[in-house]
Amino acid sequence: MDRAEPTGFEVLGPLRVQLGPAEPELGFPQQRALLALLLVRVGRAVPADEIVDVLWPGRPPASALNVVRRYAGSLRRLLEPGLPPRAAGRRIAGGADGYLLAADEDEVDLLRFRGLARRAKRAAATGRPEVALRHFLRALGEWRGPVAAGIPPAVREHAVFTEVERELVRTAVMAADAALLCGRTREVLPHLRRALGLDPLNESVHARLVLSLAAAGRQAEALAAHESVRQTLSRELGVAPGAELSAAHTRVLRQDVRPADAAPRPEKPPGPRVRPAQLPHDIERFTGRYVELRCLRTLLGTDGGTAAVLLTGTAGVGKTALAVHWGHELAERYPDGQLHVDLRGFDPVAEPLHPAEALRGMLGALGVPERRLPSGPDALTGLFRSTLSGRRMLVLLDDAFDTEQVRPLLPASPGCLTLVTSRRGLSGLVTAGARPLRVDPPSAADARDLLAERVGRDRLAAEPAAADEIVGLCGRLPLALAAVAARAADRPDLPLATLAAELRLARGTFDALAGVRTAFATSRRHLSADAARLLRLLARHPGPELTAEAAGELAGLPVRRTRLLLDELADVHLVSETAPGRFARHPLLRTVAIDPAEA
Structure with missing residues (x-):
């Protein structure tokens, strides 16, 4: 690399660029803000309209895009001294549609931080807390202060920067968890306190601070820290500590957090861990999905x-x-x-x-x-x-x-x-x-495979049209297909065409699929009265889909109220929004909705 080109970018603290042995002045505040934005999105193109939104949090000037173009040109010349006029350069690419800053992981503190945090999380997930803590501490060592310090305060409050700070806070919490597992909590205390500087009311951080202080042998400080945040939550938010912070306090009171240098308590010898294996049996010959x-x-x-x-x-x-x-x-x-x-x-x-x-x-x-x-x-x-x-x-x-x-x-x-x-x-x-x-109903081919596994492939092959009709009448719903397959297994002499005819005749009574009807009825039981009424009315609509306006006419309700009811039905998957403003029912829901026994 040319010695005149940047050898390092820093955004996890004061915004800095190292240009060989020198640290150049980065220009006007908005130009610095553009560089900071490109750094927190390093390696990804930032659309021009997003740049304008970030740099001018209020009302942007009419010339905003031209100003951005000038700032980008100035940054190109700053980062690549000697770059010919109008040359594209290799650091900042793009134009009117957006800009991208290119840099390697070892050049940008944010990329180094994320790479180390990924390694730490992999180590923690595989039961290696010592290795995880080492990587977490190195990652947090890249953090030098408020993200992009030195750019205009109103710009720095944008979500693109505060989300990076939340990332730092989450990493401090994970580092504390690893430290608690391997008895090295003193090393994470400064990082937890810095995290609270960014997010003073974050109960997850406070809980780790309380536990880490106790594990470091500073129980009085741990209890004082809990009391301090309890008072703050009560004064500023009018709430009591949540479950996570309360549990940490309880552990400290019970002295259930052993200091790292303390000997094991003889009255509680470690016993073998119970390894539960409660997963239900897997479905034999699971198909599709x-x-x-x-x-x-x-x-x-x-x-x-x-x-x-x-x-x-x-x-x-x-x-x-x-x-x-x-x-x-x-x-x-x-x-x-x-x-x-x-x-x-x-x-x-x-x-x-x-x-x-x-x-x-x-x-x-x-x-x-x-x-x-x-x-x-x-x-x-x-x-x-x-x-x-x-x-x-x-x-x-x-x-x-x-x-x-x-x-x-x-x-x-x-x-x-x-x-x-x-x-x-x-x-x-x-x-x-x-x-x-x-999870939607399986495809027709997968539904047919599911039926074949339970009924027998030879039997399906002998009556392919009847099999396809059964799949269609069941709406490809696995529970309905299983019910039909169980009846077919009980009557191996019964033609599939007869089963299909039973399903056709069952429309309106659902007798052949009572279990499926019960399953849908339990979903409907938790609906509001207006939503349940709308579901019954939807059965009168002849087509597979309808608009919110058509549903409103059917129910005699304003469109806004109807849309809320459709959202309630969609939340329990009794209808689905196939396109903006268009809703569809599952084929079996027509039968459920008009069942005379439920009238």
């Missing part, structure tokens, strides 16, 4: 860094079967075992399982004696997360009702993966970081 499985493998990635995956879909679509099958595929990656809880979110008889009851069951499966279980739900959550700390476990939470039922059941350990299935979208979980995957 190749696209979904490929998406799930992509979501998880190679380092296992994803903490939760949410599978959503309508009743009977096969969410649980897919989750169980994938869980068995992943089992070897989670050697400390698997937990499984049926949350009964849409059970036709029982009420949804209370989170405290679910936690008691999982803690019992992990070998925690009944006498050690606290009574409060927050304390149960804290004990559950502490018990899983440092372990690599798979947790399957099946048939969730809502986000509040699931949230207390999520492990905090970076080595755990939680699979959640629900008929609802659970947007609160997605906002908190769960990776969603919608």
